[in-house]
Amino acid sequence: xxxxxxxxxxxxxxxxxxxxxxxxxxxxxxxxxxxxxxxxxxxxxxxxxxxxxxxxxxxxxxxxxxxxxxxxxxxxxxxxxxxxxxxxxxxxxxxxxxxxxxxxxxxxxxxxxxxxxxxxxxxxxxxxxxxxxx
Numbered sequence: 582x583x584x585x586x587x588x589x590x591x592x593x594x595x596x597x598x599x600x601x602x603x604x605x606x607x608x609x610x611x612x613x614x615x616x617x618x619x620x621x622x623x624x625x626x627x628x629x630x631x632x633x634x635x636x637x638x639x640x641x642x643x644x645x646x647x648x649x650x651x652x653x654x655x656x657x658x659x660x661x662x663x664x665x666x667x668x669x670x671x672x673x674x675x676x677x678x679x680x681x682x683x684x685x686x687x688x689x690x691x692x693x694x695x696x697x698x699x700x701x702x703x704x705x706x707x708x709x710x711x712x713x714x715x
Contacts, residue, residue: 586638591697593633593640598641601628606685612675617663622653623673650674660694 604626612621631644652674659668 585701587700588700589638590640591694591701593642594694595691595698597628597630597641598687598694599642601630601687602684602691604628604646605680605687608673608675608680609677609684611673612677612680614673615658615661615663616653616671618665618669619653619669620671621651622671623675624651625649625673625675 586631608625614623616622625648626648627649629644629647633640633642633708652670654674655669656672657668658664658670661670
């Protein structure tokens with residue numbers, strides 16, 4: 582694999598992990614958004630990644646975004662202005678522990694791909710330096 586190939590593949594990984602971080606941040610930002618029971622709850626976003634074949638340079642890409650349940654969870658809050666006649670409101674079904682775990686995994690994946698780009702750049706610069714000294 583060439584240095585530029587490694588940079589290209591790592592950059593596709595960075596793009597997927599960035600999209601994953603965006604989805605997790607949206608989920609965390611909306612986890613406490615309340616809806617009336619006659620509305621759909623916020624639907625959690627999940628990034629679906631797929632490989633790019635080696636004939637196209639290799640790497641990964643975002644194939645799409647899967648959405649969680651619009652049903653959410655019903656919570657008894659009779660003092661909430663959006664509560665129905667029985668006192669219930671709808672919250673998204675977003676688990677903070679799961680989202681924080683995904684946040685850490687996506688962050689580490691992004692950092693690992695960024696390190697590959699940095700190391701490939703450094704090796705390319707070293708090769709240029711060797712060429713200058715020869």
